[in-house]
Amino acid sequence: MFLHVPGGSSVCIHAVATAPQFQRRGIALSLLKEYLTRLERDGTVERVLLICHEDLVSLYEKAGFELVGRSSVVHGAREWFEMRRILRSSTQASVPSIPQNVLAAALSVRPNAHPRATLLPSVAGVNELVIEADGDRINKYPIVCVQDGCGGLILQAKTARLRQAPSVQLEPPMHPPPAKLPPLPPLGESASWWLVSPSPMIFDNIAFSRPLPTPQPNALEPRIKLLACAICDLGPIGWSLEGGSEFWVYCGRVGYQM
Template identity: 45%
Template sequence: MLPSNLKFELITANEVSDAHKLEVAGFPPDEAESLSRFQSRQSQAPELFLGAFLPQTLHDDSTPKGLEAGRRLIGYICASLSKSGKHTHASMLTHDLGGTSVCIHTVLVSSEYQRRGVAIAMLEDYIARLREANEVAGALKYARVLLLAHEETLGLYERAGFRCVGKSDVVYGSRPWYEFRKELADSPSPTAEPADAAFNNPPPGISEALQRSATGPRPNARPSSDVESVVEPGDGDTQTNKYDLLCPRNGCGSVILKRGVAELVEAPSVELEPTGYNPTSPLTPLEPPPAQMSWWLVKPSPMVFENIGFTRPVPQSQPSAGPKKKLLICAECELGPLGYCFEGGSEFWLAFNRVGYRE
């Protein structure tokens, strides 16, 4: 749940070091940026360095109980401007005063406040500030917002209204990045005609149609234990999913994968939950490894999914030098694990009995 006393305000020069501490704690060494670069960004574009703050109170005996002693930073967004329409190596390093692309470099929330809606709320506030600046200027001062993200956060930024445009050419650290874009050209103009004036006489039935669309039922996810009933011939000797794959949770039903994208494969079971842990309903337990089971194999990148989320790398029961495993979850309701993949890999495995099916 979003903290009730959370506030979003610009970060001051004196608070940049606090933001950098979160950066160092939240990113691996090859991705965390330097304090000097943080200081440079705040000095060059302070209006693009937003923080998420909670009140900080004093607890010693010399002050009244609950006296506010300042504010504590729990998250931030920092950005710079570029004339380019996409993230480049140059936009990562320089701030172009004549640019109209807001290149977000970091969206970070302290680990203790993650999965509470802070990141989404902070992004919404950030976008609202940019739109307000456009209205005040009476022009498109900020034309678009660009950001880079790893695969496990694809669902987060899509929920925030960003569109993934593909893998980025930017190399920073050892992992690939995906570029997201949000155009601000649809920002309301201060001189625009009010919407109700433009639509005093809407076409017959349009209001009813919009109402039905907004309140229409989610698709029902039909479980299946019969492999043959949900497959159809694919290329060569392969079999693909005959129906859309859905989140199995009642009330969600989000489309995870469209028909004909995944290949049915019989492969050994994998331990997705810790030993002795029962999965959350409606997920069913998997056979213990190394028993064979049915999987939906998805390749070659997360871009083929309609909706998927990734966890951080999970601890291995037997540490090895191999790639780390990540779990797949519904990006909309966060139900999971639905399957797994390996960090940096090109194969994504959905358990046959942990997804729903729609004709």
């Protein structure tokens, strides 16, 4: 929420505020609905995202938002909940006045709305995917889902930092990952990760699993949550700690719009 990305397809709502003397008159709901109507007319926004406390969930649901689940954001003593309102699919671009024969020819050449993503094995190395900025290495290209027919944007360019960190176990030992996702290096070996922090709102789209059970139920350590594409549910592509502010995406399980 703290970073404005020109041309981004997501809008994040920080809060809807009304003066005490005007509360409980439906003004907040009317403001929300009017704002959403204007965003829909704009035509460039695909989704509206927010986090709120539990007592405001019903307000946003009345405006058409859906509850995604508990947020990993920690700010204050109360829990936060993630909500979203999908305005339009990124594949539903408006094409008025295009002759049908021209449209058909274009679709026959490119049946998918998203260009094919470049995968990590297709480049000389992960260093080709970064640029230097403020003494750090950040992603040079938009990061997208590798699922055929999806290609959903996960991270805008220049929003994640490259880190070498130990590999982790994202799948149970006897359950291989989906065919589209390569295995990670053996547990404990060095792996290339995109580090996103301090908020999940930096993602254009991301889904979190429920916290995974720990070997010792009464352990005090925070539990792991797995990351996946929020559009097609392909995952896991990374992980984070419950209540944490760092989100790790494995470089080999996402694609790049080069």
